Amino acid sequence: MSAPVMTRSTFVLPFSDEGCLDARAVGGKGKGLAEMTQAGLPVPPGFVVSANAYREFLAAGNLRERLTALVARVDLHDAASVERVSAELEDLLAAQPLPERLVSEIAAAYRTLCDQLGVPDLAVAVRSSATAEDSAADSFAGEFETWVDITGVHDVLAHVHRCYTSVFAGRVLHYALERGIDLAGVEMAVVVQKVVRARAAGVMFTLDPITGDRSRIVLESSWGLGLAVVGGEVTPDRFIVSKVGLGLQEKVLGAKRVEYRDGAGAVPVEEPRQREFCLRDEEVLALAALAKTVEKQQQAPQDIEFAVDEDLPDGQNLLLLQCRPETVWSSKQRAPKYEQGAGLMSWITGSISSAAATHSTSPSAVPGHSHEEAGHDHG
Structure with a gap:
């Protein structure tokens, strides 16, 4: 019997999909993994939740204007101001649930990956892949989040959501403002990929x-x-x-x-x-x-x-x-x-x-977690 094939999705692309070659859709990390996969190089299998999904998430809560207004209140020269506004931004994003259609497509893609590898509740890494990340001019690598050893549909969905909240984490906000980067132009794709032992x-x-x-x-x-x-x-x-x-x-x-x-x-x-x-x-x-x-x-x-x-x-x-x-x-x-x-x-x-990785315990799934490095993260 042949392996199940991921059906065409609005929000989710397997590494083998041609749409995964567009960094605007899947970020630098997603594009790099897709290019290596499609070139026949040995890459752990997975898929990307596209930046289109992040846009859908923001639209569902009418969040863009509220996020922009909050960012405008930040005083870059006041560390307390950066942290205070960052906390408000993260709370706003955390309170907005993932749209039902997005939940359905991510769950289906994860189950397909489990079926392809013959492992129920496959352990995966959930890795941020921002559309601005890995560019030559303004690399955000090292600023966003990655978690490893995530198992089960519920926790995969929870950590995709946590990648979205990381867009406005304090260190990211400070990094962007210091360089005059508009975070409204940064969109978050998320890589979900089999964990390597x-x-x-x-x-x-x-x-x-x-x-x-x-x-x-x-x-x-x-x-x-x-x-x-x-x-x-x-x-x-x-x-x-x-x-x-x-x-x-x-x-x-x-x-x-x-x-x-x-x-x-x-x-x-x-x-x-x-x-x-x-x-x-x-x-x-x-x-x-x-x-x-x-x-x-x-x-x-x-x-x-x-x-x-x-x-x-x-x-x-x-x-x-x-x-x-x-x-x-x-x-x-x-x-x-x-x-x-x-x-x-x-x-x-x-x-x-750009920053040393940290490793902490996720409150929801006890997975490993680190901030990704400008040179490296983990799978």
């Missing part, structure tokens, strides 16, 4: 993020989900691969003392594994080859998240979770200042990631 995960750049050298691919990785890498809780293993010929030039063992096995929180890494590289050489080279393919497809240096899925056999277990254009070296004419003693990870989290 990561043995190891991390990020890779198709140039050297310190020097801008485009002849290198640099990988940073640690045990478990990528949260420990993104949040700076570990010093990850580092691998440098030559782009021409894909030869492993250098590898440096990190200090990987904690890991995230699921959304419940960090756990200690046993001492023997702390002394092991979390990626085998052949996995490093295979990941670098995938990175090179993505860069060629996108025709620009890329910042790519990856994971090694422990549930899948070798040869099928290397998965790409996200790609976006590298923004630091792509937008600068000269090298920014860099302190040689600072270390690569502090450079990445300080210059490429």
Whole structure:
């Protein structure tokens, strides 16, 4: 029997849908996942709740004018004012229920994904994908929300709704006002994607993020989900691969003392594994080859998240979770200042990631939660 096929929806698009290639409809994250999926690259399956759904949500409560009026009251130079108005905005969005038609389509898409993978109440990541996110000029990556280990229709719907409220979170509001960005022009799409059971995960750049050298691919990785890498809780293993010929030039063992096995929180890494590289050489080279393919497809240096899925056999277990254009070296004419003693990870989290990820417990489903990074989030 063939797998069920998601029927055409007004608000929901599977990664395989051509409509998912429009960043205005699905945001930078959704578009990147769709492009990789449609190029035959290994991506965990999922779908996008489009920006059209967010517009429907706002229209159902006649919210746009009220949101605009509240934003106009913010005094950027008064932190208390930003937080106070942000709380009012979030409360306003939280009080507005999702329209019934949107609820029906998201529920149907989630059940279809569960059926396709043969897993009732499949654990998914619910990931914000704002239409303004990942643009070269005003990247909102790192400002919006992601949750992992969400199971069941009820909690998927609740966390899509929470992505909508994150549009006006205090840090987002401050970020936007500081840059003169009208948040009324930011619309929220939401990625719903199978959670990867990561043995190891991390990020890779198709140039050297310190020097801008485009002849290198640099990988940073640690045990478990990528949260420990993104949040700076570990010093990850580092691998440098030559782009021409894909030869492993250098590898440096990190200090990987904690890991995230699921959304419940960090756990200690046993001492023997702390002394092991979390990626085998052949996995490093295979990941670098995938990175090179993505860069060629996108025709620009890329910042790519990856994971090694422990549930899948070798040869099928290397998965790409996200790609976006590298923004630091792509937008600068000269090298920014860099302190040689600072270390690569502090450079990445300080210059490429806009904020350190946090990890907390969701009150509704006990999932993992983090603010997404300018360089990375997790799947």
